[in-house]
Amino acid sequence: MTTPAELIIVAVILLNLSLAATGSLAGCIRLAAAQGVIAALLPLLAGCGVPVGTLAFCGAVILLKGAVFPWLLTRARIKANVRKDAEPVIGYPASIILCLGAFAASSWLGARLPLPETARVAWIVPASLSTIFTGFLLLTTRAKAITQVLGYLVIENGIYIFGLALFVEQPLMVEMAILLDVFVAVFVMGITIFHISREFDHIDTAELSALRDWEPGPDSSGGIRRDEV
Amino acid sequence: MTKPLIQYFLALLLAPLLPGIINRVKAFFGGRRGVPLFQLYFDLYKLARKVPVYSRTTTWLFRFGPVAGLAAMLCALMIVPFGGRPSFLSFEGDLILLVYLLGLARFTTVLAALDTGSGFEGMGASREAQFAVFAEPAFFLALAALARGGGGLSLSGIFSNLTPAAWLTASPILTLVTASLFIVFLAENSRVPVDDPNTHLELTMIHEVMVLDHSGPDLAFIFYGAALKLWTLGALIACVILPRHSGSWLVDSGAFVLAMFALAAAVGVVESVMGRLRLLKVPHLLMTALTFSILALIFQAGR
Amino acid sequence: MLLAVVSVCVLISGAALALGLGRDPRRSSAAGAGGAVLASLIGLIPTVKILLVPAKETLSFPCSLPIGSFTLALDPLAAVFLLPVFVLTAAAAVYGLDYLKPLAGKKPLGLVWAMFNLLSASMVIVLLSADAVPFLIGWEAMAASSFALVVFEHGKPQVRKAGLIYLAAGGFGALFLLFMFALLGASSGSMAFSALTRPAGALASAAFLCAAAGFGLKAGFIPLHIWLPEAHPAAPSHVSAVMSGVMIKMGIYGLLRVLAILGAPLAWWGGLLVGVGAVSSVTGVLFALAQHDLKRLLAWSSIENIGIITMGIGLGVLGQAWHIPSLAALGYGGALLHVVNHAFFKGLLFMSAGSVLHAAGTAELEALGGLLKKMPYTAFFFFFGSAAACALPPLNGFTGEFLIYLGAFKNIGASSPAAFPALLVITSLAATGALAAAAFAKAGGSVFLGEPRANRFEQSHDAGPMMKAAMGALAAGCAVLGLCSPFLLKPLAGAVTPLTAAFPPAEAGASMFYISAGALTLIALLIFAWALRRALSRGLPPVRGVTWDCGYADPAARMQYGASAFTQPLTDFFQPLLHKTRSYPVIAEYFPGTASFSTEARxxxxxxxxxxxxxxxxxxxxxxxxxxxxxxxxxxxxxxxxxxxxxxxxx
Structure with missing residues (x-):
């Protein structure tokens, strides 16, 4: 029998793939938010009973990840006048293949990790590991600063799920601390991005690196040109 | 022996109905009356009686293309089960033969298109060859994910092993496989969002542009072959989403035919609510299908 | 057995005679080709006999060699490889008679024929050797004679470069083999195959790695393949057919022989072979897709097929290591069947490519076109071979791949340890099949279909009668091997015995029977559809017109889709792997004159x-x-x- 928790895990993995594949910034923000909300539902379904404390905590997480973060990020996106694509450094096929490979590797790893026998939901460890990897993928292969914030958010989702898998007794304490960190991080990033874009007219991280002392070489012209397409 | 025969001829007879259903659904969404349900039958009859026009550039290969395409599809139809019941050519590994028969049909169609020497048809042939590279692994892995559930390596074995209980215990896997098969089904049959059969711009066509030069009985063969392909690939999806076996042949067959019609209606709905993708995006869509297949396989590994 | 030795003697005397009569090209050609055909017919008798009645015949010569003995043996494993060697030698010799005719007087034909016969003789010696010393002698003679044939057109600098790379690759390969034989023979004093033993511990893996590298260099495993796409196109086409069809298979034979000597393989050996095979097949066919010279394309496709064979061997090794008899049997059996099948269709394809080169003077895809009307037979044989190479039923390419697929599909279940390699094999085979179809559609389409892209091919003519006969024989072989697959299982069972005894699994026999039935049904349906087509036309003549070019009434030949254009979407997609370069002039003035554009897959x-x-x-x-x-x-x-x-x- 497929449990709702398993369905959530499948949805989280599919969201990872779509995050790696989506080209638009707004779409990425929505997908990360959806992932956060769905993952927040997990403690309600994985455990046997639903204490009031857990309920309140899940409500807070859903509010934060589903409403506050997306709102902050969208605001930063609009204020910084970024409406274009996420500008991935690697293409769609490569992202998808990396993501799939990460999932395959995490399922291999998950089967070998010496975890306590508390992971009752199938695939919870591979899902969390691959979510963390997807976050790293967003961090490293996207040009925009906003996507880097998104990457942290996705990593946080992964850690949250991993926490559920590891410490079913005390997951909420760990999660609370991390969530607080990320909240501050998003807040600071939002402000910084806004200020950077006001100063430099763009938030492209590749361009920011051009601030160091560096001179491009002279362009060659004339004759037969050979290049890789 | 008679039952597989009846199934086979029923499929031969009903296949041209599927494009008619798709067109009616699209017409319904567009607020039109649409062409008659049996339009393809009329078209086939009309085309079969025409005298073909051949380009002076073409050779025997151009005439061989539609013939080989139709023969390959007729042979492929002998493999696919009819409502979970075996057909003539049902054996361990028949799914491999099925994929390669589809490959034969594609190869001859592509060569026939290149035989005309037309730039447009070359373009279509190029695209057809390109999309197959992504669709074929996706298709194979989707079938592998199904075969992993047990039931041997023959399609009828796999599908008779599939029960409604499987949809309860393994719903994510079966959903992913169905999605993957559906994308491959749309791509292989040149439907929206991969190709638009109704487009009037040759530059953007895929399948239709490859057969621009065919006329008369050749075109009838191609249309009929396309309808059979729709049936062949659709039958696999219908078998996945309809795992119930009542034990009565009549009831099972009736339900299967209804499922096929429902599938055609679903294609009509997809075509009505979606636009086609940019050509550059089509490999991405097919890679998505491949991803679904691989995910289904990985999920199954952990069970 | 004795007859096989006689055939070697006939080959060598044919070579000597051809060299001796070198002054008269006609008589020396006749001597060389006659010797090759006669030797092949003699050699086929014991080969077929051993295949039908599995046995092992040994023949020891009293003469002693340094550290070894001159022992020959004929067993079913060798016979599976001998069959294509003899068939292709005979077909290529017949083909070569017509092919080399225009070169009489310009080139030393006596030398070419001598080297050709020597190449075949050395391959037979390699296959018959039951001792490392005659094996290595044959191996080196094979390298030397084929080198002489590769540098046949030594006037061209790229041919000299190809020859140099080939020589270096051959030397490195032989070095690895020496190491390997030293490891295997360390414990016993003898170099006879029967006395070679598996070294203890990690040295067994070292011996395996040496074998994989040494034999892989000959077979063309990626990344050890670099000589292959250079050397094969450089040789005369009938020699290319022999080199691609059977010579590279000597590497496969050696690998199998050493695996049989080593026994009890480790699982990672199989994993390595599956990985190498998957990379070779997919990368090989991708590079084939990007080529624009017909013979280079075929050479890359040979790498692809070697990859498929290696994947089969890898599955076989995994089956042995994990004690899954059906996987071992289907992997090895499929690989061996594909060895024979590939020899037939690749020989056919290289010969039809040679006919194009012969008639049109170039094998450049972008320059050709519309040759089907000028050379209908060659075109038919090319498309026939292409269909077999794309593994399309009902031809023979399908059957070997089917066995490998079957072995893989049987082991995708979660309970099998081989699930991951099996899935890798399925994915690679599926992708390879579709890519091969694209590559061969491109090749056949741009050479034979449409309109000629240049009008200098007015004079091109179809292949000569001998060439047609050779190609016809190979095409018939492709059809027969495809339709008679159930009967091939018993000979194969004898051949895989040294490796695994479980062949054929019961279900493979039934499946092969159905494959044949399906192929015959397909042919019947083809005839039915063709008859229906005839009946519908009611004898009325079709109307002729121009190609419908979307309203454009005067389509020109240069408006056709070219070979590079056909594959551009795919090659662009795989650009990170292919590293295509394009060259074009930078436009500097307002009214630029001539312009050119070319792409090259380096x-x-x-x-x-x-x-x-x-x-x-x-x-x-x-x-x-x-x-x-x-x-x-x-x-x-x-x-x-x-x-x-x-x-x-x-x-």
Whole structure:
């Protein structure tokens, strides 16, 4: 029998793939938010009973990840006048293949990790590991600063799920601390991005690196040109 | 022996109905009356009686293309089960033969298109060859994910092993496989969002542009072959989403035919609510299908 | 057995005769080709006999060789490889008679025929050897004679370069083989295959790695393949057919033989072979797709097929290591069947490519077109071979791949340890099949279909009668092997016995029977559809017109889709792997004159891996140039020092 928790895990993995594949910034923000909300539902379904404390905590997480973060990020996106694509450094096929490979590797790893026998939901460890990897993928292969914030958010989702898998007794304490960190991080990033874009007219991280002392070489012209397409 | 025969001829007879259903659904969404349900039958009859026009550039290969395409599809139809019941050519590994028969049909169609020497048809042939590279692994892995559930390596074995209980215990896997098969089904049959059969711009066509030069009985063969392909690939999806076996042949067959019609209606709905993708995006869509297949396989590994 | 030795003698005497009659091209050609055909017919008798009635015949010659003995043996494993060797030798010899005719007087044909016969003779010796010493002698003779054939057109600089790379690759391969035989024969004093034993511990893996590298260099495993796409197109086409069809298979044979000697393989050996096979098949066909020379395309496709065979062997090794008899049987069986099948269709394809080269003077895809009308037979044979190469039923390419698929599909279940390699094999085979179809549609389409892209092919003619006969025989072989697959299982069972005894699994026999039934049904349906088509036309003549070019009434030949254009979407997609370069003039003035554009799929492995490594090696070597100063006295001193050192060491 497929449990709702398993369905959530499948949805989280599919969201990872779509995050790696989506080209638009707004779409990425929505997908990360959806992932956060769905993952927040997990403690309600994985455990046997639903204490009031857990309920309140899940409500807070859903509010934060589903409403506050997306709102902050969208605001930063609009204020910084970024409406274009996420500008991935690697293409769609490569992202998808990396993501799939990460999932395959995490399922291999998950089967070998010496975890306590508390992971009752199938695939919870591979899902969390691959979510963390997807976050790293967003961090490293996207040009925009906003996507880097998104990457942290996705990593946080992964850690949250991993926490559920590891410490079913005390997951909420760990999660609370991390969530607080990320909240501050998003807040600071939002402000910084806004200020950077006001100063430099763009938030492209590749361009920011051009601030160091560096001179491009002279362009060659004339004759037969050979290049890789 | 008679039952597989009846199934086979029923499929031969009903296949041209599927494009008619798709067109009616699209017409319904567009607020039109649409062409008659049996339009393809009329078209086939009309085309079969025409005298073909051949380009002076073409050779025997151009005439061989539609013939080989139709023969390959007729042979492929002998493999696919009819409502979970075996057909003539049902054996361990028949799914491999099925994929390669589809490959034969594609190869001859592509060569026939290149035989005309037309730039447009070359373009279509190029695209057809390109999309197959992504669709074929996706298709194979989707079938592998199904075969992993047990039931041997023959399609009828796999599908008779599939029960409604499987949809309860393994719903994510079966959903992913169905999605993957559906994308491959749309791509292989040149439907929206991969190709638009109704487009009037040759530059953007895929399948239709490859057969621009065919006329008369050749075109009838191609249309009929396309309808059979729709049936062949659709039958696999219908078998996945309809795992119930009542034990009565009549009831099972009736339900299967209804499922096929429902599938055609679903294609009509997809075509009505979606636009086609940019050509550059089509490999991405097919890679998505491949991803679904691989995910289904990985999920199954952990069970 | 004796007859096989006789056939070697006939081949060698044919070679000597051709060389002796070198002044008269006609008589020397007749001697060379006649010797090859006669030897093949003689050799086929014991080969077929051993295949039908599995047995092992041994023949020992009293003459002694240094550290070895001159022992020959004929068993079913060797016979599976001997069959294509003899068939292709005969077909290529018949083909070569017509093919080389225009070169009489311009080129030393006697030498070509002598080398051709020597190549076949050395391959037969390699297959018959039951001792490492005659094996290595045959191996080196094979390399030497094929080198002479590769540099046939030594006037062209790229041919000389190809020959040099080929020579280097052959030398490295032989070095690995020497190491391997040393490891295998260390414990026993003899070099006879029956006396070779598996070295203890990690040395077994070392021996396996040496075998994989040494034989892989000959077979063309990626990344050891760099000589192959250069050397095969350079040789005359009938020699290319033999080289691609059977010579590279000697690497496969050697690998199987050593695996049989080693016994009880480790699982990672199989994993390595599956990985190498998957990379070789997919990368091979991708590069084939990007080529624009017909023979180079075929050479890359040979790498692809070697990859498929290697995947089969890898599955077989995994089956042995994990004790899954059906996987071992289907993997090895499929690989061996594909060895035979590939020899037939690749020989056919190289010969039809040779006919194109012969008639049109070029094999450049972008320059050809519309040749089907000029050379209908060649075109038919090319498309026939292409369909077999794309593994399309009902031809023979499908059957071998089917066995490998079947082995893989049987082991995708979660309970099988081989699930991951099996899935890798399925994915690679599926992708390879579709890519091969694209590559061959491109090749056949741009050479034979449409309109000629240049009008200098007005004079092209179809292949000569001998060429047609040779191609017809191979095409018939492709059809027969495809339709008679159930009957091939029993001979194969004998061949895989040294490796695994479980062949054929019961279900494979039933499946092969159905495959044949399906193929016959397909043919019946083809005839039915063709008859229906005839009946519908009611005898009325079709109307002729111009190609419908979307309203454009005067389509020109240069408006056709070219070969590069056809594959551009795919090659662009795989650009990170292919590293295509394009060259075009930079437009500097307002009214530019002529312009040109060309793309080239470079030899990525050569430029990115071997060239830098070679440069490093050269830099290292230059440091020691002071040792090599050209003074004879000092050289003699080196020799004396070396001799004294050896003496001291042994004391």
């Amino acid at each position: 030899a990525v492995f050569y430029t990115h891996l071997y060239s830098p490594a070679g440069a490093q090696l050269r830099r290292l070597a230059f440091r020691y140039t002071w040792l090599q100063h050209g003074r004879l006295q000092f050289y003699i001193l080196y020799i004396v020092i070396a001799l004294i050192a050896l003496l001291v060491w042994k004391l």
